[in-house]
Amino acid sequence: MRFPPPLSFVLIAALSSPLAAQGTSSWRPEETARLQAVLDSAVASSLPISPLRFKVAEGNVKGAAPERVIVVVRSLADAMREARAILGREESETELVSAAATLQSGVSGETLRSLFGSLRIRSASTQVFVAMTDLTQRGVPVSEGASTLMQLARAGAGAPAFEQLRSEIASDVSAGLAARTAVRRRADDYLSRGFTPQGSVFRSPSP
């Protein structure tokens, strides 16, 4: 199955855009064909193509070998398929890519499903996935991070609360606090304060 011309141009452009000559690698025809096959398969699966194209461009600029780029793009596409199976086809592209990133960070599909299911405010899904990925990348054990986030979600935390959590943990870590300690402290604080109907943390402890 041939790649549609517009997507071919995008693919070739993504591979060959100058991008400040940050160590871009040349691609052999068979490597280009293999990448096209990955993107073709993603299109056939009705996956959003933009995240995959961005990943190609990113890899190219970062000087990754074509084989590595192909592996990464295929991994992302597979993660998006798995995330879609968990979230359902109503998900937004942002939500889907965030969930896929969470899976790629080492969180199992089962944990992702539990995390998603614990949300009282569905619109917080993207932020909770971003927070989960961030915690994992900071070395917080998956089970511990997921458990904390689910606890917050069940208590009514929404997008503002999860974003605040992620931001404050980043500040705490920058100040020298261990991520695991920061997560527990912040979560306990939020739970003691409670959440507004919109999912923000109350400014003062709830009565």
Next chain:
Amino acid sequence: MSDVDDKIPPTVAEAMRHLRPPAEPDDEQVAAIVGAVRRDRRTRVWSGVTLAAAAALVLMLVRPDTRQADMPVPDTGARSVVFEINAPDAHRVALVGDFNAWDASAHPMIASAGRWELSVPLSPGRYTYAFIVDGENWRADPAASLASADDFSRPSSVVVINPVNTSMTSTSVRQ
């Protein structure tokens, strides 16, 4: 790039040369690029080539020190986002990411007392990005979300821009 051109079918390579913008375009080249890029509304924002051309045009039309933090773009729901990083010893810092096809020439950052910053209009969505210091040192944003498992041995960060009608944007960068 010539290696890539040599390995790509001639017709595709020719189309690629027309689509590919130069690293530092002048006015005439920008006009040619903008005129040559197809106005496909569905792919315009996300096409790496179109992004690079649009970014180049923005650079030509917008003064580098223009602060756009209070000027959201109404039609697309885009918000002006200020990216910043502390790099007092740097000579130049580039902002790269999904929003500019990772083109280090698209968004050179502006120095101010050891900090580097730049305001960029971003439509709602999720973007991976990084800073390139002095052309070779890749740095993630220490205040932002970490991108999942660094795929290419270079650090990256993530910013999520919520739609305009929501009250919160998942990002560490100033708006």
